Amino acid sequence: MQVQFKDVTMSYGDKEVLEKINFTIPEGKLVSILGPSGCGKSTTLMLISGLTYPSNGQIYFGDKEVTKQDAVKRKVGMVFQNYALYPHLTILENIMFPLKMEKMPKNKRKERALELARLVQIEEQVDKKPKQLSGGQQQRVAIARALAKEPSILLMDEPLSNLDARLRIEMREEIRRIQQETGVTTVFVTHDQEEALSISDEVMVLNEGAIQQNSDPITLYHKPKNRFVAQFLGTPVINTIKVADHPELLNRLRLSEIMKPEVQSIGIRAENIKVTTIESEALLSGIVNHVSRVGKDTTVYIEVNGHSLVATNLGVIPEEGTMIHITADIEEIHLFNFNGKVIELEAVK
Numbered sequence: 001m002q003v004q005f006k007d008v009t010m011s012y013g014d015k016e017v018l019e020k021i022n023f024t025i026p027e028g029k030l031v032s033i034l035g036p037s038g039c040g041k042s043t044t045l046m047l048i049s050g051l052t053y054p055s056n057g058q059i060y061f062g063d064k065e066v067t068k069q070d071a072v073k074r075k076v077g078m079v080f081q082n083y084a085l086y087p088h089l090t091i092l093e094n095i096m097f098p099l100k101m102e103k104m105p106k107n108k109r110k111e112r113a114l115e116l117a118r119l120v121q122i123e124e125q126v127d128k129k130p131k132q133l134s135g136g137q138q139q140r141v142a143i144a145r146a147l148a149k150e151p152s153i154l155l156m157d158e159p160l161s162n163l164d165a166r167l168r169i170e171m172r173e174e175i176r177r178i179q180q181e182t183g184v185t186t187v188f189v190t191h192d193q194e195e196a197l198s199i200s201d202e203v204m205v206l207n208e209g210a211i212q213q214n215s216d217p218i219t220l221y222h223k224p225k226n227r228f229v230a231q232f233l234g235t236p237v238i239n240t241i242k243v244a245d246h247p248e249l250l251n252r253l254r255l256s257e258i259m260k261p262e263v264q265s266i267g268i269r270a271e272n273i274k275v276t277t278i279e280s281e282a283l284l285s286g287i288v289n290h291v292s293r294v295g296k297d298t299t300v301y302i303e304v305n306g307h308s309l310v311a312t313n314l315g316v317i318p319e320e321g322t323m324i325h326i327t328a329d330i331e332e333i334h335l336f337n338f339n340g341k342v343i344e345l346e347a348v349k
């Protein structure tokens with residue numbers, strides 16, 4: 001089911017949490033809502049579920065307006081961080097529970113629950129109680145239960161937060177597989193950028209009550225629309241260099257005279273910094289402050305006029321204390337204006 005928000009505002013008392021947001025979640029896709037703590041991710045999910053209603057604006061499921069429709073009628077499935085399984089029921093009974101509420105005949109609901117147990121690969125555990133299962137297995141049960149009623153939309157609120165690092169990676173792949181097998185439109189809330197980028201068809205980045213960008217993961221990473229998105233995605237954090245601190249940059253980037261006053265800072269990701277031996281070709285020159293080697297990864301910290309830049313993919317490993325000249329392909333350099341918005345490269349050519 002397609003979900004659409006039209007000018008949706010949400011306030012708690014005087015506090016405006018979402019301000020006139022507009023987006024469409026296409027049918028059958030997995031869309032992540034990503035953003036820092038308190039940006040309104042869970043609120044957006046609650047508005048989709050119908051557990052809360054917006055202060056203003058409209059919400060549509062397909063062509064039908066559901067803005068003030070009761071949560072039960074919307075038929076959404078929900079999965080939470082804490083699994084919320086019934087401890088006294090077996091795994092099978094947990095999965096069957098929503099079907100029992102719907103008064104589905106017992107043999108049919110057992111058949112459906114077993115089918116879902118197979119889908120989430122928990123069929124060996126169906127006679128156990130939740131506490132006999134690992135966190136990852138319990139989350140599989142919670143997903144099966146949420147899918148039992150064939151929901152119009154599956155909503156997941158930080159479903160992997162309680163799992164350890166390795167299990168998180170395994171379960172996010174599982175969520176992707178289950179979503180693709182069932183084709184259910186899924187909205188996945190997370191504050192973990194890697195999680196969002198790895199499993200989503202589209203990622204919606206929220207901050208301060210506004211959608212910063214809504215794109216597929218590759219576009220989001222390589223073509224951020226503003227400095228917030230550029231800095232929120234990627235490890236290490238993108239290098240941002242203020243033009244005022246390095247006025248030589250504007251000439252070295254060969255920007256047109258019209259554009260020069262527009263550029264407040266530039267961003268270059270650590271993996272896009274390259275070394276050049278030709279000083280005149282360099283964007284900046286600096287002293288290698290520190291070289292850190294962890295396993296296969298080498299991170300180089302370069303001090304340029306009192307500011308530290310990070311490079312991760314230099315090819316050569318420079319010696320600490322030496323001077324190096326650095327550059328980057330023009331396509332990999334992000335130009336930000338004084339409002340933090342990206343200036344499109346086409347505009348400066």
Ligand SMILES: Nc1ncnc2c1ncn2[C@@H]1O[C@H](COP(=O)(O)OP(=O)(O)OP(=O)(O)O)[C@@H](O)[C@H]1O
Binds near residue numbers: 017035038044
């Ligand atoms: N029922 C409520 N009453 C008042 N304020 C609320 C209520 N629910 C949420 N808020 C506030 O709205 C803002 C957004 O909350 P929300 O839970 O949507 O954020 P979030 O992005 O999901 O954050 P987190 O990642 O920390 O869970 C926060 O400042 C929060 O304190």
